Amino acid sequence: MAEVVAPSTVEINDAVFCSHLKEVCQECDYDGREENDSFYGFETTDRDPIEAPAVTTNKDGVYQCKKHGSAECNQCFGWKKQITRARTAAKKAGRK
Ligand SMILES: [Zn+2]
């Protein structure tokens, strides 16, 4: 690899993902866990990445959930809950 190109990211209801809608992506060498953790006031842990549900974009290019057509859907985009769960699982597994 010659140049390091900053991967393009997207925001879904305040959480950051790579353009493939992954929080951790090998394809673009991206790891957004630290950013998302700090956004929600968590310390970074080696947790499993949160996963974006099926989304569509509206005419303004804003991501919204496919299920409810909402850009701020707390059911589909409940990141804090997902992160909390992943952190608990990581702690149980003895990861730091
Ligand atoms: Zn990616």
Ligand SMILES: [Zn+2]
């Ligand atoms: Zn939804």
